[in-house]
Structures are given as structure tokens and as C-alpha cells.
Amino acid sequence: MAAAGEGEAERVSALLREITGEGGFAFVASADKAGAGDLRAAEAAREMAWEQLHSGPWSEVGTAWRDAYALACLNVARLRTHAASGGDSDRSAALRALDMGLIMGGNLLRADLEAALARISAEACGGSEGGEGVVDKEDQRWREALDRNRDIADALKILPANSLSCKKVERRSCISLEEFICNYFLRDTPVIISGTIEHWPARTKWKDIEYLKKVAGDRTVPVEVGKNYVCSEWKQELITFSQFLDRMSSTVCPSNLTYLAQHPLFEQIKELSEDIIVPEYCYAGGGELQSLNAWFGPEGTVTPLHHDPHHNILAQVLGRKYIRLYPAFIAEDLYPHTETMLSNTSQVDVDNIDLKEFPRVENLEFIDCILEEGDLLYIPPKWWHYVRSLSTSFSVSFWWRAAVQPSGGS
Numbered sequence: 568m569a570a571a572g573e574g575e576a577e578r579v580s581a582l583l584r585e586i587t588g589e590g591g592f593a594f595v596a597s598a599d600k601a602g603a604g605d606l607r608a609a610e611a612a613r614e615m616a617w618e619q620l621h622s623g624p625w626s627e628v629g630t631a632w633r634d635a636y637a638l639a640c641l642n643v644a645r646l647r648t649h650a651a652s653g654g655d656s657d658r659s660a661a662l663r664a665l666d667m668g669l670i671m672g673g674n675l676l677r678a679d680l681e682a683a684l685a686r687i688s689a690e691a692c693g694g695s696e697g698g699e700g701v702v703d704k705e706d707q708r709w710r711e712a713l714d715r716n717r718d719i720a721d722a723l724k725i726l727p728a729n730s731l732s733c734k735k736v737e738r739r740s741c742i743s744l745e746e747f748i749c750n751y752f753l754r755d756t757p758v759i760i761s762g763t764i765e766h767w768p769a770r771t772k773w774k775d776i777e778y779l780k781k782v783a784g785d786r787t788v789p790v791e792v793g794k795n796y797v798c799s800e801w802k803q804e805l806i807t808f809s810q811f812l813d814r815m816s817s818t819v820c821p822s823n824l825t826y827l828a829q830h831p832l833f834e835q836i837k838e839l840s841e842d843i844i845v846p847e848y849c850y851a852g853g854g855e856l857q858s859l860n861a862w863f864g865p866e867g868t869v870t871p872l873h874h875d876p877h878h879n880i881l882a883q884v885l886g887r888k889y890i891r892l893y894p895a896f897i898a899e900d901l902y903p904h905t906e907t908m909l910s911n912t913s914q915v916d917v918d919n920i921d922l923k924e925f926p927r928v929e930n931l932e933f934i935d936c937i938l939e940e941g942d943l944l945y946i947p948p949k950w951w952h953y954v955r956s957l958s959t960s961f962s963v964s965f966w967w968r969a970a971v972q973p974s975g976g977s
């Protein structure tokens with residue numbers, strides 16, 4: 568965020584999370600699906616940003632809050648204009664929200680607010696087409712506004728733009744192995760477990776770039792370069808770990824995002840393996856570990872929607888990630904690629920779902936979460952997952968095969 572400090576952006580996102588649910592995603596449900604709950608969440612977010620604008624002298628109100636307020640106003644107006652009734656009261660509430668955004672909001676979204684005002688006025692004069700086309704275009708414009716203001720959107724955790732999320736992954740603190748087995752492993756149910764990796768040396772050591780350079784800097788590692796592995800410009804490269812770290816701190820555009828993804832780094836560099844400890848949950852089912860992989864990259868890396876054959880504990884050592892999960896049994900509704908190499912990957916772009924091409928995705932229920940630093944996420948076998956990093960992020964996945972397979976789900 569340009570004029571605001573990192574702390575400010577964090578405060579914005581933390582407070583928004585508080586009132587809009589863990590990730591704040593209800594705040595931006597797709598326009599054509601706008602229901603009373605979405606509107607309530609959007610109104611609540613705006614209310615909270617409003618309170619922040621009044622929390623002290625005006626001169627001390629951070630730019631981040633003013634821009635957040637403008638974005639919240641834009642969202643309220645958008646949901647109002649597409650509310651089921653779409654009557655006069657919705658129209659005037661939308662106009663009021665946009666005007667308030669102009670008066671009290673920051674400058675960054677001024678053009679978007681003005682454009683939305685112009686559209687509503689034109690519609691009122693009969694100068695614009697009605698019906699579904701308008702809803703689609705409006706949704707598209709909203710996405711564009713989010714894209715252009717990616718930094719604010721990220722600070723507010725408005726990701727992905729078309730989220731219809733309703734349920735969150737259950738979050739538990741330090742549960743016992745027995746409880747994990749009975750309530751999650753045997754029931755084929757994802758869970759976030761917090762508070763169990765505080766003692767890992769990695770939690771402190773990996774924050775220190777000099778340490779990483781010292782133990783691994785001259786070693787060659789494979790990295791993925793590009794938006795994500797299903798994009799045509801995507802490629803793999805071999806570079807030194809130092810080059811990777813330098814690139815990570817300087818990468819700005821999605822086409823050269825560099826991601827050290829799904830690499831068994833700990834087999835290759837033994838010193839790094841001493842910084843992590845296999846979580847005891849990975850012994851559920853009495854099987855054996857299949858692989859430990861590193862996932863290290865800058866903010867904005869995306870692992871497209873896919874599934875894996877093994878049980879997985881994904882440990883979030885540094886940074887945060889947005890993760891969306893769909894159960895294993897709905898595989899066909901997620902349109903897997905037909906080529907064998909990609910048959911575990913969905914053709915659906917979660918960031919921009921094309922409902923014309925993939926209509927069955929529209930009503931699929933999913934669960935999602937923000938995996939915070941220090942969390943473990945259990946992903947049962949064959950559960951579909953989409954992962955986006957919300958900051959520089961280092962995760963370690965522990966895949967294991969159980970001797971005893973859970974009876975439910977997959």
C-alpha cells in the first residue's frame with residue numbers, strides 16, 4: 568500500500584477479518600449471487616472502516632483506511648445495485664454509498680466510484696441495457712477494479728474476487744493425536760491445527776535470509792517461473808538458492824513470479840531438514856511418509872486447483888496463504904484436465920471462474936481458510952485444493968500413506 572505502513576495494512580486486514588469472518592471473503596461474494604448475508608457483511612465492513620475514519624483526528628487517519636473505506640463503499644453499491652429487488656431504495660442506497668466513498672474515501676478508487684455513479688445515473692435515465700448482461704459487466708468491472716488495486720485488495724484479503732465461500736476450515740489448537748485420528752483423519756475432514764510447531768528451529772531461523780544463504784545459498788534448486796503451472800508462459804529453471812532469494816525480493820510482475828514449489832529440499836540440503844520436525848499427526852493410520860516438500864515463494868504464487876493421492880499436513884512456517892478446498896467426491900464437477908499429466912488438476916481458474924464454460928462449478932460448496940504462520944492444515948487424500956500466498960511464504964508439506972485407510976469420503 569503506497570502511503571501507508573505495513574502495520575496499518577495489517578490492522579486494516581485484521582479488523583476486516585474480525586467482522587467479516589476469518590478471511591473476510593464474504594465481503595466480496597460474486598455480484599450475481601448477492602444475497603442478504605453478503606450485503607450484511609459488506610455493510611458491516613463499511614461500518615468498521617467508517618469507525619476507523621473516526622477513531623482520532625482526521626489528519627491522523629491512515630490512507631489505508633480511507634482507501635479501504637472507498638473499496639467497501641464500492642462493494643456495498645455493487646451488491647445493492649444487484650440485490651434481488653433492485654428497487655428504488657436499493658438504488659438510492661447505492662448512490663449514497665458511492666457518494667460517501669467520494670466524500671470520505673481515499674483517492675485511489677475515485678475513478679471507480681465516479682464510473683459506478685455514472686452507470687447508475689444512466690440506467691435511471693433508461694440509457695443502459697438491463698438484465699443479466701448488466702450484472703455480468705458489473706461483475707467484470709468489479710474484478711478489474713480489484714485487479715488495478717491489487718495492493719488494497721490484498722491488504723483487505725479480497726481474494727479471490729469471485730469467492731462464494733460460506734464455510735471455514737475448522738480451527739483447533741494443539742489437539743492430541745487421538746483426537747486428530749477420531750475427528751478428522753477417520754472422518755476425511757480437513758482441519759487447521761495451531762500451536763504445535765512453535766518449537767521448530769525453522770520458525771525463527773528461516774526468517775533470516777543470511778542464515779538461508781549460509782546453509783543453502785550456493786546450492787542449485789529447481790524453481791517454477793510464471794503465473795502458475797497451467798499457464799502457457801510457465802517454465803522451470805535451475806538457479807542457486809541465493810539467486811532465488813534475490814529474485815524473490817525483487818519480483819513484481821506475475822509473469823516472472825518465481826516459486827520453489829514441491830521440491831524435496833530437505834533430502835537435498837540436510838542442514839535445513841534439522842530445522843523441522845515431522846508432526847506426530849503424520850503417523851495416523853500407521854503408514855509411512857511418502858515425501859516432504861518445500862513450497863517457498865513471494866506473495867502472489869498460485870497453485871491451481873488440484874488433488875493429491877496422499878494424506879497431507881501442510882505446515883505454514885513463514886507467512887500466510889489462502890486455501891480453498893473441495894471434497895474429493897465432486898471431482899467431475901470440477902472439470903479435471905483430460906491429459907494424463909494434468910488429470911489431477913481442474914481446468915477451472917478459481918480466480919476468474921468462467922461459468923459459461925464450467926457451469927457445474929457455480930453451486931459447488933467449498934471450505935476455505937487463511938493458513939497463518941505456525942498453522943498446520945490437514946488435507947485428506949484426493950481433496951481438491953487451491954493455494955495462493957498472501958505474503959512471502961515458506962510451507963512444508965508432509966505427505967503420507969496410511970496402512971489403514973479412513974472409511975469415509977474418498
Ligand SMILES: O=C(O)CCC(=O)C(=O)O
Pocket residue numbers: 862869870875879881952954955962964
Ligand atoms: O502451497 C502450495 O502452493 C501448494 C501445496 C500443495 O498443493 C500440497 O501441499 O499438496
Ligand SMILES: [Fe+2]
Pocket residue numbers: 873874875952
Ligand atoms: Fe497439493
